[in-house]
Structures are given as structure tokens and as C-alpha cells.
Amino acid sequence: MxxxxxxxxxxxxxxxxxxxxxxxxxxxxxxxxxxxxxxxxxxxxxxxxxxxxxxxxxxxxxxxxxxxxxxxxxxxxxxxxxxxxxxxxxxxxxxxxxxxxxxxxxxxxxxxxxxxxxxxxxxxxxxxxxxxxxxxxxxxxxxxxxxxxxxxxxxxxREAWELLQDIGIGRGLAEELPADHPRTAQLWAALDRMLDVADPDAVGATVSAARAALAPALAVRSTASAHTLIATGHAHIDSAWLWPVRETVRKCARTFSNVIALMDEYPEFRFACSSAQQLAWVKESYPELFGRIREKVASGQFVLVGGQWVEPDTNMPGGESTVRQLVYGKRFFLDEFGVETTEVWLPDTFGYTASLPQIIRLSGSDWFMTQKISWNQTNAMPHHTFWWEGIDGTRVFTHFPPIETYNAELSPAELAHAQRTYRDHGAGTVSLAPFGWGDGGGGPTREMVAAAQRQADLEGSPRVRLGTPREFYERARSERDELPVWSGEMYLELHRGTLTSQLRTKQGNRRVERLLREAELWSATAAVMAGHPYPYDALQRIWQRTLLLQFHDILPGSSIAWVHREAEADHERLAAELENMVGDAILVVSGTGDRRFLANSAPLAMEGVEAGAIAAAASSPVAPATVRSADLGDDGTEGWVLDNGRVRVVVDADGLLRSVRDTSGRDAIAQGERGALLRLHRDVPDKWDAWDIDRHYRNTAVDLTSAEEISASVRDGVAVVEATRRIGASVIVQMIALGPGRDAVDITLDVEWRERHKLLKLVFPLDVHADRSTSEIQFGHLDRPTHANTSWDEARFEFVAHRWIRVAEEGYGVAIANDSTFGHSVTRDTRSDGGTTTIVGLSVLRAPTFPDPESDQGRHTLRFALRPGASIADAAAEGHRLDRALREVVGGREVAPLVWSSDAAVRIETVKLAEDRTGDLIVRLYESSGGRRSTVVGTDAAVDQVQLVDLLERPLPDAPPLDGVPGRVRLDTRPFQIVTLRYRLTSSP
The missing domain is CATH 2.60.40.2380 (Immunoglobulin-like)
Structure with a gap:
């Protein structure tokens, strides 16, 4: 050269x-x-x-x-x-x-x-x-x-470069095929002939002859039964991970400029881009490049997929956040490019909520693609192409590319792996192959395109066709009418630690989600009732930043320190802005005055205040809780009895729960056990530090039972036992409290955390024979077995729950709510008396050192509630209480809800104004109990039309007419169904 x-x-x-x-x-x-x-x-x-x-x-x-x-x-x-x-x-x-x-x-x-x-x-x-x-x-x-x-x-x-590509494919295929295969011998012989012709001292003069010697072996066509891969260029660019968000902006420009240059050289090349946020960054920072992207989208070469704002985590974001990923993503693609994306594209997310199929379909999308599930440690998914069924019964066409990477180079080894791994040969002939450098970006290269060209129809190799994800979907969907069904969540048997790592990031996300709900509810109420300007721009900006921070390496806690420091600062800033927004709107609707009210933003009635209302709390007198010393047993140990007439709690001398009884008299704590127990485990994952909690963590455990200091008192009618515990350099202040009229015991942990590679769990051994646990997820709840009958059950030893988890037997259940914990575990033991102890563990804190050496170090406060005799509705109420759904306000008047549901199980999740800024009112509801319900949705706002719409607030095709008048419509819902209503106001207030 x-x-x-x-x-x-x-x-x-x-x-x-x-x-x-x-x-x-x-x-x-x-x-x-x-x-x-x-x-x-x-x-x-x-x-x-x-x-x-x-x-x-x-x-x-x-x-x-x-x-x-x-x-x-x-x-x-x-x-x-x-x-x-x-x-x-x-x-x-x-x-x-x-x-x-x-x-x-x-x-x-x-x-x-x-x-x-x-x-x-x-x-x-x-x-x-x-x-x-x-x-x-x-x-x-x-x-x-x-x-x-x-x-x-x-x-x-160029001719020498082409020869190198020929050699790479010929040799790669020969190495992949069985040694005794005739095709293998043919390829090695052709490579030998090529070497005889090529002269390293005269490459330029002999390269064409060398290519000609190899050409016949590379011209043999594939067999009729060969699998086909639709190869689409891709670059899964993590929106933050081992680099900060600002660097991702530059990575996007680098990658997208690469693929545009490749499109100019290879017109048949197609590239799939999945995140609206990344294109929004390019539009802002590289407008000239964005203009060229527009041209390539119009030509069909630059293909928009996925439809989400970013590729988010789907375990931990709330229901409305999961919806808004698609609302803001798809609207961006529609507004900027006139393209309706038809799939959800999540190659690298750490598990998939069972609420997602319904959300996908309600967004107007047809199918779902992921890759990460191939990383399962224990069990392989039984199919690569199937129906995925969600908790409500909705099904979505789903595909796992059997090439099992989103960073493919299209090497012969990768293609052989795809053909060998594909589990649906009896019914299907095609799979998807995303190729290109991802994670840190870069995208496809000309060498990869050359590999696709040479293996388009090559004996011994699957066929490769450069194409689009849509082309794969249409071909795969047309091959068969019936597909196997996978029902429920798609649990990733890996990266379980992401439910716990970087607690501050998770707490900030939950706080901002709650404030966004409040800000939209009260701003819409102020706009409809009083003509107050609705903060469209501010809400859109805050939502988009919140959605970015739910990216699957930010919210899960698996990024460098720089990323999490910025995320925590962003959450603080967004929360402060939203607090001001909520305060302004409430002042408009309640007016000035010195009366004290509660504003309820929860989707269910709380303390006598209806959802979406501002009213005085129930005023029936409630006696304060009491605390007294007590002799707890024959050994002479003493403890305390907390009692409020509804719940009786016994706390032992170590500050742990010995007994929790409701008015039925039944004890929630298993005999001889102690609840609210802090248990410290050694936490050294085999491979991925911030990502994983491995099964062997259970092999070492230290129960933090001793207390350096302990005291009991009554504070403003609340009975409190406070214990200070120390482990190494860490100090934990644990408070157990029983308030007046409360049906649950409250537990607060104030932690100065200085551990490394440790996992702190909060453990409750419950006297319940539960064959399953029930956990809140987006727009509903999910049952999981408590046994380990199968390898699938055994592998699910750490799982996600949102604000509450409940374990129950016929006629009795116990709920545990939290304010910021997602990682949970449930096991069962049989006692010597024949009874069953169901042990619920909540993963409170971790201390990984990669990629952030200081992960989770410092001060944390977490809150929990244990409610005996709890129904599903009780569990939800405790979760919303800890989520601070009730807000004390000072105003001049009570305010009735803008919208209400006659059946409390059909909950109003979101009240807002329409994204198109017409002033229409949008109401999103969901059936929360898991059963069929009939409800009347009412509003006293002046409305003259109401219609069923999709998540993008467009009329649902073939939707039946609504029963009733616009201000009072009847809805018959199936279990966990999500319904979105759009109201047209008759006039401005």
C-alpha cells in the first residue's frame, strides 16, 4: 500500500x-x-x-x-x-x-x-x-x-480488498462445516489453489487471478432447505452506560454518518434506527446530518423501528412511563418523518413486563423483538417466533433472532449458529439478523455488507438477504397461521441485581413519576375548571428527560458514576419544577384560604378523599396508638406492645417484630420467627457486578439482630420503637411505628451505607401457606409460584415488584409495601408443627464496585409497611400511601374530582390534556383486580363528545359505540384492560 x-x-x-x-x-x-x-x-x-x-x-x-x-x-x-x-x-x-x-x-x-x-x-x-x-x-x-x-x-x-473478503468467507465457512463434509474439502482445496496463484511479492499483478481461483467455490448455491436470514444493519447505541449522556450524542452522529456513507456506496444496504431520543439529539446538534437522515428515510434505506423514546428498562418504570415511551417515540417519528413504526425493538433490556403486549398493541404496533433473553443462565426459550400473551390476554407477534447477538458481523460462524439454534424449523424458514457494531456505536461496516453479499446464496451457509425488519415480519407472519404462545412475563435469568443497584436513581425516578401524575392531573383540572394555561411545553420536556433516565443502563443502576450523578441531579431538578407546577394548579382550583385539605392524586380513594379530589380527611375521632413494656416469654426477655385498637404489634428487645395481629386475632408472623429482620449477604457475582445477584448469595448470611441502642416512645399519637444497628462502618437506624387508625405497621430504615460487595435484605417470615406471590406491575399485578418445581421456577429467585407484594392463602393475606424497592424474593419452609412459613425478602441495598466504585455509598432512607389481613386493594392502598399520593394543601374550598369511576377496581391512572394541544381531555383507566368489571366513568366538565382512542390518542378502529352520554359512559372491561377516553369540551371555561 x-x-x-x-x-x-x-x-x-x-x-x-x-x-x-x-x-x-x-x-x-x-x-x-x-x-x-x-x-x-x-x-x-x-x-x-x-x-x-x-x-x-x-x-x-x-x-x-x-x-x-x-x-x-x-x-x-x-x-x-x-x-x-x-x-x-x-x-x-x-x-x-x-x-x-x-x-x-x-x-x-x-x-x-x-x-x-x-x-x-x-x-x-x-x-x-x-x-x-x-x-x-x-x-x-x-x-x-x-x-x-x-x-x-x-x-x-479495491481488488485486493475484495480478495480478503473472499478469503474470510471461504475460510470461515470451511472452519464451521464438519471436517468430513464434502463441501469442507472443496473449500479448502479452492483456498489452496488461490494461494498457489497469489504472489505476495506481486500482489497487484496476481490478485485478480487469485480471486478467479477461489470464485467457483464461492459461486455454489445454497440448498433449498437452507434457513434464510433477513440481515438489517443496526447499531444498538446505549444512551448512557460506560460513557455519559453527552458522549452518546456524539456517538449517534458518528454512527449515523457512517451508515449514510455506507448507503451511498451500497444502495441495497438498510439500517434500522430505534430510539427517537437519539435522532432528536442529532436534529438539535447536527442539523445538516439530520437533513441527510431525512433523505435516507424517504428513500427507504434508513429505517425507523421501535417507536420508543429510548430503549428503556421495562421492569421498573411505572405504567404511564411505559406508555409514554411509545407516545413520545412514535409521535416524534410521525412528526419528523411521517413514519408510523410498527414494532417495539428492545434487543438489550433486562426482562420484559407482562403488561407490555397490551401496551404495544394499543400503541398501534404489530410485533416485538428482543435479543437479551438468549442470555438466560438456566433455561432456553422454547421458540424464536411465537405469540407473547400479556396479563390481560392480548397477544403480540414476537421474535428472538437466533443469531443471538445484536452486534453481528455476519461471519460464517454467526450464520451457522443462527441456523443451528433456530427452534422453529418445522414451521418457519426465516429469522432476523441485526448486524453492526453497537453498545458503544459505530454501526455496520463495508466488510459486513461484503459478507452479506457473498453469503446471499452460498452452499453450506444460510441464505442472507439485506432487508428491513418489516420485510422479516411480513415473511415470517405469512409462513404460518398458528404460532406457539408464551404467557406472562418474559423473565431474564440474569442481571437480577439491576432491581437494586443505585438506589438514589431508582428513588428519584419513582418520585418524578408520581409528581408527573400529579402535575398532569391538577393542571388538567385547573385548565378545564378555571381556564388556567396548561403547561404543555414543560410537561413534554420533563417527560422526555424522565424517559431518557429510564434507559436500560441508567434506571437499572449499571452505568458509570458520571451517569448516575447526573441522573440524581436531573431528578432533583425535575421534581422541584413539578412541585411548583402542582402547587400553582392546586392554588387555582382550590383558591386562597386557610382551610386544610388533602389532595388525592392516587387512582383510588385514600382516607376518605376520592381520587382526583381536594377535600377534608375523614373526621371520625381516632385514638392514639399506645406502647407499653411487656414480658415476652419464660426467658424473662422484655419487649414492647404497640396497639391502636386495629393492629397489635409485639416488638422484642432487639427491635424486631415478634407478632403482628389484626382484629381477626391471627398472627402474620410465623411462630418462633421475627419480622423486619435485616439480613446481610456476601454479594460477589460471578461476572457482571452491578448487574447480577447470583444464586450463591444465599450461602452466606448474617442476621443483624443486636442493637446498640433501642428506645420506645409515642410521638404525636404514633407508637415508635427505634433501634440502632451497626455492621462494619455502616449504621442502620430502624424504626417500627404504629399510627392512630392504621391497619399496617410502618417500618423506616435510615442507613449510612459503607459496605462493599454486600446485599442487605429486609426479611419477613409470614405464617401463610402461599403457593404464589402477587406483585404489582404496570397496570395490574402478576402471580408467581413460591415453589421451585421446575427449573424455570427455581431460576426466578429474585424478581420485580412495584409498590407492593402480597402472599395469601384462602381467606387471609399479608401485604408488604415499599416506597422505592424493586427486588424481591419469596421462599417457603415447612415447620415442625406442620405449618408453612412463607418468607418474603426485599432487597434494600447493594454495593457493587463496577462500573461505579462508589455505588450506593452514603445516606439512604427507605420506607415499608406490613399489613396483616390484606386484600389486593389493601395492598395497593398501602403502596400508594408510601408513594405519598396524599398531599396536604391549604386552600379556600374543596374540589370534586374532574373525572371519576363508579367501580373502585377500574382505576383512573392518568388525567391530562391531549398531546395535539387541542384542549381535549384525555383519561386513561385500567381494570386493577384481574376480573371483569362494569363501571360508569363520569365527569361534570362540559363535554359534547367522548370516544375510545389508542395510546396516541387516535380513534380506535372498529371500536363499538360507547353506552351513555358523554358525561356518563359505561365501560365493561376485561381483566387488566387499559382504556383511554378522549373528551371534547363544548367550550372554553
């Missing part, structure tokens, strides 16, 4: 990245190949100028390119130095990364390019849980990470 030098100059950005225009105005100093550059997370700009030598002959075979090596460490794109190239007019050319390190030379041969170099430190995921300080700019160090190895002109031989 012939090369020629370029004149290089540089400017080091003193702080955070700057736009091209600002960089171009700076003073660039001479810079030489071999110079070190790049303090962690810093940016360098290089300018390279020169001309193609006159003695270089450029034609269809030989072309000039700029060859770049930023000092790459290994070959993994996305986890080290990257660059984006610009022309002097500011237009983007393409990116530079380890596997895509060339730039085109403009016609005429003159070179003048700017390169924005990102000194992202190498934090490869293979580090697993090796502690690193590189994930925080403040601790990453000040020494340069990289050395510029190459930035020069190169004369490349």
Missing part, C-alpha cells in the same frame, strides 16, 4: 466538547504522528491538509483514502478513542473507529478535513467487576491515554 503524509495541526479543548464552528475559530498548533494525546474524557481537534500525489493512478480499482489510527487499543469499537470528520464548511463526512478507520478523499484529490477526537477511556464490559476510577471525570486521571499512530493518505487496491 502506498502512503503519503498530511500536514497536521491540533487544538486541545480545555473543557467539555464544543461545536464545530467554535472549534474551527481556534488557533491550531502543529501536531505530529506519534504524539500522545487525550486526557480521559477530553476532546482534541485535528486538522489534516494535503493533496493526493500526482503519480498515483486513481480508477475503479485504485482509490485514495485517508487512513487513521488514533492509538486504538485492540479492535473493539465504542469502548475507546473515536473521531468524527468534518469538511471545512462544517458538514459531517463520517466517523473513525478501530474497524472503520478510513475517510474518503474528495474529487480532485485535495484534502482539508477536521477531526473531532474523543479520548473516551477504555472501560470494556469484560472488566465485569474490576474496580475502575475511569468512570468519573474527577477521578479518571490527567495523563494522556492515546498516541496518534497514523493520519495519512493511502492508495488502496
Amino acid at each position: 502506498r502512503t503519503a503524509p498530511l500536514e497536521i495541526s491540533a487544538w486541545a479543548v480545555p473543557g467539555e466538547p464544543v461545536p464545530f464552528g467554535e472549534a474551527q475559530r481556534q488557533s491550531f498548533e502543529p501536531f505530529a504522528v506519534g504524539t500522545r494525546w487525550g486526557v480521559p474524557w477530553s476532546t482534541h481537534w485535528l486538522r489534516a491538509r494535503g493533496s493526493v500525489p500526482r503519480d498515483w493512478t486513481l480508477d475503479s480499482r485504485y482509490r485514495a483514502e485517508i487512513s487513521v489510527d488514533l492509538g486504538f487499543d485492540g479492535l473493539a469499537p465504542g469502548f475507546q478513542a473515536e473521531a468524527l470528520a468534518f469538511r471545512p464548511d462544517g458538514t459531517v463526512i463520517k466517523a473513525i473507529s478501530p474497524r472503520n478507520a478510513h475517510l474518503p478523499v474528495a474529487a480532485g484529490g485535495d484534502v482539508d478535513v477536521y477531526l473531532e477526537l474523543a479520548a473516551n477511556p477504555g472501560i470494556p464490559p469484560e472488566s465485569h467487576w474490576r474496580t475502575t476510577e475511569l468512570g468519573d471525570k474527577a477521578t479518571a486521571g490527567h495523563e494522556p491515554l492515546y498516541r496518534l499512530r497514523r493520519l495519512e493518505l493511502a492508495l488502496t487496491d
Whole structure:
């Protein structure tokens, strides 16, 4: 390869990245190949100028390119130095990364390019849980990470490059096929003939003959029974992970410019892009590049998929957040490109809620794709193409690509794996193959396209067709009328620790979700009742930021420190803005005055206040709770009895629950056991530190029973026992409280957490023979077995619950509610007396050290409630209480609900104004009990029309007419059905 030098100059950005225009105005100093550059997370700009030598002959075979090596460490794109190239007019050319390190030379041969170099430190995921300080700019160090190895002109031989691609496919296929297969011998023989012809001392003169020697073996067509893969370019760019959000913005520009350049070279190439947020970033920061994306979308080459704002976690976000991912994502694609996306595309999410099929279909989407489920540790999913059935009975067409990666290179080994792994050969012939460098970005390369071309119809290989996800769906759907069915959640048998890691991020998300609900409810009420301006822009902005922070490496707690520090600050800022919004709206509807009310934003009545109302709390006198010392047994130990006339609680001398009885007299705590027990486990996952809780954590456990200090008192009518416990450098203040008129005992943990690789659980051994546990999920609840009869049951040893979990036998149940805990476990033991102890554990805190060495260190407060004799509705009420659904307000008058449901089980989840800003009122309800219900949905607002709409607030096709008048409509709902109503107001208030 012939090369020629370029004149290089540089400017080091003193702080955070700057736009091209600002960089171009700076003073660039001479810079030489071999110079070190790049303090962690810093940016360098290089300018390279020169001309193609006159003695270089450029034609269809030989072309000039700029060859770049930023000092790459290994070959993994996305986890080290990257660059984006610009022309002097500011237009983007393409990116530079380890596997895509060339730039085109403009016609005429003159070179003048700017390169924005990102000194992202190498934090490869293979580090697993090796502690690193590189994930925080403040601790990453000040020494340069990289050395510029190459930035020069190169004369490349296209024919030689093609030969390398031929060899790669021929050899890869020969290595993959059985050694005794006739095709294997044919391929090795052809490779031998190619080597005989090729002369390493005269490559240019012999390369064509070498290709000709190999060509016959690569021209043999595939068999009729060969599997077909629809190969679609992709780059699963994590919106934050081992880099901050600001770096993802640049990764998107690099990746999208790469694929546009590839489309210009290979018109048949298609690329699928899934996150609206990432395109919104490009629109804001790289408008010229966004314009070219528009053109490629219109041409059908740049394919929009997924329809969500980001690729979110689906275990922990609330129901409305799960809806809004699709509302804001699909609306962006419609508004900006005129494209209706038809699938939900979640290749890398850590498990899939059983509420999702209904939400997908109500958004107007047809099918679902994921890849991560192939990571299951214990059980393989039985099918790759099937119906997925949600808790309400809705089914959605679902596909797991058997290639089992979203970072495929389309190598013969990967294609053989896909064909070998595919479990539906008896009924289907096609699967999907997303290819391209992802995670850290980069996308497909020309080598990958070449691999697809060579394996389009090649004996010994599955057929490969470059195409779109929609083309796969239509072909797969047409192959068969009947599909197998998977019912319920799709539980990922891995990454269970993400339900607990980075507690502050999870607490901030739940707080903002609750405030968003309040802000929309009271703002809509103020708009409809009093003509108060509805804060459309602010709510949209807050929702979009909240949805970003639910990305599947942010909310799960698996990102670097920088990401979580920003997430926590964002949640604080958003919460403060929403608090002001709620306060302003309530002041409008309740007016000024000195009367004290409760504003209820929960979807169910609380303390006598209807959902969506502002009213005085029930005023019946309630006696204060009492606390007294008591002798607890023959051993002379003493404790305390807390009593409020509804619940009687016995707390022993260690500050633990010995007994909890409701008015039935039945004890919720198993005989001889103690509840609200803190249990500390060693937590050293085998591989993925912040991600995993492995089964062997149970093998080591220390019960925190002793208390350094303990006291009992009555505070404002609330009986409290407070115990201080210490483990290592950590201090835990545990409060058990019983309030006046409460049907539940409240537990608060105030923790100064200084552990490393430890898991803290809060354990309740309950005297209940429960064969299943029931947990709140989005828009309903889910039952899971408490036994381990099958490998599937055994693998589900840590699972998600939202605000409550309940275990029950016929006629009696116990609920445990939380304010910010998601990880739960339930097991059963048989006692010597023949009774059953059902043990509920809540995972309170973890302490992984990768990717954030300081994960969860510091001060935390968590709240729980144990309610004996609890129904499902009781469990929900406790969950909403801890979620702070009731707000004390001072105003001038009570306010009736804007909208109500006559059946309390059909809950009003969302009240807002329409996204199209017409002023229409949107009401979203769901059936919460798991049974059929009939309810009247009423409003006293002046409305003249109401209709059933989808999640994007469009009329549902073929929807039956509603029974009743607009202000009073009757709904008959199936179990867990979600219903969205759109009301047209008759006039402005």
C-alpha cells in the first residue's frame, strides 16, 4: 500500500466538547504522528491538509483514502478513542473507529478535513467487576491515554480488498462445516489453489487471478432447505452506560454518518434506527446530518423501528412511563418523518413486563423483538417466533433472532449458529439478523455488507438477504397461521441485581413519576375548571428527560458514576419544577384560604378523599396508638406492645417484630420467627457486578439482630420503637411505628451505607401457606409460584415488584409495601408443627464496585409497611400511601374530582390534556383486580363528545359505540384492560 503524509495541526479543548464552528475559530498548533494525546474524557481537534500525489493512478480499482489510527487499543469499537470528520464548511463526512478507520478523499484529490477526537477511556464490559476510577471525570486521571499512530493518505487496491473478503468467507465457512463434509474439502482445496496463484511479492499483478481461483467455490448455491436470514444493519447505541449522556450524542452522529456513507456506496444496504431520543439529539446538534437522515428515510434505506423514546428498562418504570415511551417515540417519528413504526425493538433490556403486549398493541404496533433473553443462565426459550400473551390476554407477534447477538458481523460462524439454534424449523424458514457494531456505536461496516453479499446464496451457509425488519415480519407472519404462545412475563435469568443497584436513581425516578401524575392531573383540572394555561411545553420536556433516565443502563443502576450523578441531579431538578407546577394548579382550583385539605392524586380513594379530589380527611375521632413494656416469654426477655385498637404489634428487645395481629386475632408472623429482620449477604457475582445477584448469595448470611441502642416512645399519637444497628462502618437506624387508625405497621430504615460487595435484605417470615406471590406491575399485578418445581421456577429467585407484594392463602393475606424497592424474593419452609412459613425478602441495598466504585455509598432512607389481613386493594392502598399520593394543601374550598369511576377496581391512572394541544381531555383507566368489571366513568366538565382512542390518542378502529352520554359512559372491561377516553369540551371555561 502506498502512503503519503498530511500536514497536521491540533487544538486541545480545555473543557467539555464544543461545536464545530467554535472549534474551527481556534488557533491550531502543529501536531505530529506519534504524539500522545487525550486526557480521559477530553476532546482534541485535528486538522489534516494535503493533496493526493500526482503519480498515483486513481480508477475503479485504485482509490485514495485517508487512513487513521488514533492509538486504538485492540479492535473493539465504542469502548475507546473515536473521531468524527468534518469538511471545512462544517458538514459531517463520517466517523473513525478501530474497524472503520478510513475517510474518503474528495474529487480532485485535495484534502482539508477536521477531526473531532474523543479520548473516551477504555472501560470494556469484560472488566465485569474490576474496580475502575475511569468512570468519573474527577477521578479518571490527567495523563494522556492515546498516541496518534497514523493520519495519512493511502492508495488502496479495491481488488485486493475484495480478495480478503473472499478469503474470510471461504475460510470461515470451511472452519464451521464438519471436517468430513464434502463441501469442507472443496473449500479448502479452492483456498489452496488461490494461494498457489497469489504472489505476495506481486500482489497487484496476481490478485485478480487469485480471486478467479477461489470464485467457483464461492459461486455454489445454497440448498433449498437452507434457513434464510433477513440481515438489517443496526447499531444498538446505549444512551448512557460506560460513557455519559453527552458522549452518546456524539456517538449517534458518528454512527449515523457512517451508515449514510455506507448507503451511498451500497444502495441495497438498510439500517434500522430505534430510539427517537437519539435522532432528536442529532436534529438539535447536527442539523445538516439530520437533513441527510431525512433523505435516507424517504428513500427507504434508513429505517425507523421501535417507536420508543429510548430503549428503556421495562421492569421498573411505572405504567404511564411505559406508555409514554411509545407516545413520545412514535409521535416524534410521525412528526419528523411521517413514519408510523410498527414494532417495539428492545434487543438489550433486562426482562420484559407482562403488561407490555397490551401496551404495544394499543400503541398501534404489530410485533416485538428482543435479543437479551438468549442470555438466560438456566433455561432456553422454547421458540424464536411465537405469540407473547400479556396479563390481560392480548397477544403480540414476537421474535428472538437466533443469531443471538445484536452486534453481528455476519461471519460464517454467526450464520451457522443462527441456523443451528433456530427452534422453529418445522414451521418457519426465516429469522432476523441485526448486524453492526453497537453498545458503544459505530454501526455496520463495508466488510459486513461484503459478507452479506457473498453469503446471499452460498452452499453450506444460510441464505442472507439485506432487508428491513418489516420485510422479516411480513415473511415470517405469512409462513404460518398458528404460532406457539408464551404467557406472562418474559423473565431474564440474569442481571437480577439491576432491581437494586443505585438506589438514589431508582428513588428519584419513582418520585418524578408520581409528581408527573400529579402535575398532569391538577393542571388538567385547573385548565378545564378555571381556564388556567396548561403547561404543555414543560410537561413534554420533563417527560422526555424522565424517559431518557429510564434507559436500560441508567434506571437499572449499571452505568458509570458520571451517569448516575447526573441522573440524581436531573431528578432533583425535575421534581422541584413539578412541585411548583402542582402547587400553582392546586392554588387555582382550590383558591386562597386557610382551610386544610388533602389532595388525592392516587387512582383510588385514600382516607376518605376520592381520587382526583381536594377535600377534608375523614373526621371520625381516632385514638392514639399506645406502647407499653411487656414480658415476652419464660426467658424473662422484655419487649414492647404497640396497639391502636386495629393492629397489635409485639416488638422484642432487639427491635424486631415478634407478632403482628389484626382484629381477626391471627398472627402474620410465623411462630418462633421475627419480622423486619435485616439480613446481610456476601454479594460477589460471578461476572457482571452491578448487574447480577447470583444464586450463591444465599450461602452466606448474617442476621443483624443486636442493637446498640433501642428506645420506645409515642410521638404525636404514633407508637415508635427505634433501634440502632451497626455492621462494619455502616449504621442502620430502624424504626417500627404504629399510627392512630392504621391497619399496617410502618417500618423506616435510615442507613449510612459503607459496605462493599454486600446485599442487605429486609426479611419477613409470614405464617401463610402461599403457593404464589402477587406483585404489582404496570397496570395490574402478576402471580408467581413460591415453589421451585421446575427449573424455570427455581431460576426466578429474585424478581420485580412495584409498590407492593402480597402472599395469601384462602381467606387471609399479608401485604408488604415499599416506597422505592424493586427486588424481591419469596421462599417457603415447612415447620415442625406442620405449618408453612412463607418468607418474603426485599432487597434494600447493594454495593457493587463496577462500573461505579462508589455505588450506593452514603445516606439512604427507605420506607415499608406490613399489613396483616390484606386484600389486593389493601395492598395497593398501602403502596400508594408510601408513594405519598396524599398531599396536604391549604386552600379556600374543596374540589370534586374532574373525572371519576363508579367501580373502585377500574382505576383512573392518568388525567391530562391531549398531546395535539387541542384542549381535549384525555383519561386513561385500567381494570386493577384481574376480573371483569362494569363501571360508569363520569365527569361534570362540559363535554359534547367522548370516544375510545389508542395510546396516541387516535380513534380506535372498529371500536363499538360507547353506552351513555358523554358525561356518563359505561365501560365493561376485561381483566387488566387499559382504556383511554378522549373528551371534547363544548367550550372554553
